[in-house]
Amino acid sequence: MLELKGVGKSFVNSGTVHEVLRDIDITVHDGEFVSIIGPSGSGKTTLFQLIGGLMPLDTGEIWLDGQNISGKRGHIAYMPQQASLLPWYTVKRNVALALQLAGADKKDALQQAEQWLERVGLGEYSAAYPYKLSGGMSQRVSFLRALLSPQKLMLLDEPFGALDALTRLHMQQWLLSIWEQNRRSVLLVTHSIDEALLLSDRIMVLSSHPATVINEIIVPFDRPRSSELWSSAIFNELKQSIYEQLQAPGAG
Numbered sequence: 001m002l003e004l005k006g007v008g009k010s011f012v013n014s015g016t017v018h019e020v021l022r023d024i025d026i027t028v029h030d031g032e033f034v035s036i037i038g039p040s041g042s043g044k045t046t047l048f049q050l051i052g053g054l055m056p057l058d059t060g061e062i063w064l065d066g067q068n069i070s071g072k073r074g075h076i077a078y079m080p081q082q083a084s085l086l087p088w089y090t091v092k093r094n095v096a097l098a099l100q101l102a103g104a105d106k107k108d109a110l111q112q113a114e115q116w117l118e119r120v121g122l123g124e125y126s127a128a129y130p131y132k133l134s135g136g137m138s139q140r141v142s143f144l145r146a147l148l149s150p151q152k153l154m155l156l157d158e159p160f161g162a163l164d165a166l167t168r169l170h171m172q173q174w175l176l177s178i179w180e181q182n183r184r185s186v187l188l189v190t191h192s193i194d195e196a197l198l199l200s201d202r203i204m205v206l207s208s209h210p211a212t213v214i215n216e217i218i219v220p221f222d223r224p225r226s227s228e229l230w231s232s233a234i235f236n237e238l239k240q241s242i243y244e245q246l247q248a249p250g251a252g
């Protein structure tokens, strides 16, 4: 459903051209969870901005459901690293907005938002304002908003990067269980190999300077998954192999 074909992007800094992305081909099928992992500064955020239509491509095309969306906005649900909830609305209203965008009337949207918040363990915060939420809770609400919004593809940009290690572990397991019951197409950017292996159906490994796809890994674990995977031999072999790919000359 999402197809990136030969995507390339360069920036000019102080008169010098820096090629950031070169000839990137990535596909995300309906209901598939794909992660992008790459060295810091390899251009993952730039790639998301291109998919979201926030800047023009230099080369290539981006297609979504048979439509060329290169340079066009509004086709994806985006979950940023820091939740951007509206501070003047309650948690319930923040979630309801996504449902209203998807066509529900306000009363229905509020009712469904309440039910969703119950389902994901945040029922007691439904009437609270976002400042009452911890970082992990804010990201749950942010994820829920992306999940319920009308766009079919979710882009998750390092969604747990700002959380402490323990909260991050809980959030990964939480996201896994919610997503496995409500499969949407997801493209996730992460620096964490464990996170990519736990959550994804496929992992795209990027090099840097310029970023190209250096490997595609089909993650062989059945679903539903649990964090017990972390102790399996194959998980650790794959982890080591991705780590070595990221360390290889030309990767970073």
Ligand SMILES: Nc1ncnc2c1ncn2[C@@H]1O[C@H](COP(=O)(O)OP(=O)(O)OP(=O)(O)O)[C@@H](O)[C@H]1O
Pocket: 011, 012, 013, 020, 038, 039, 040, 041, 042, 043, 044, 045, 046, 047
């Ligand atoms: N608007 C811009 N103008 C000039 N250079 C830019 C611009 N945006 C990004 N860059 C450069 O492109 C490169 C890739 O940046 P980007 O933020 O996409 O990487 P990233 O992989 O998301 O980084 P990180 O993993 O550290 O978040 C960097 O060298 C950055 O300096």
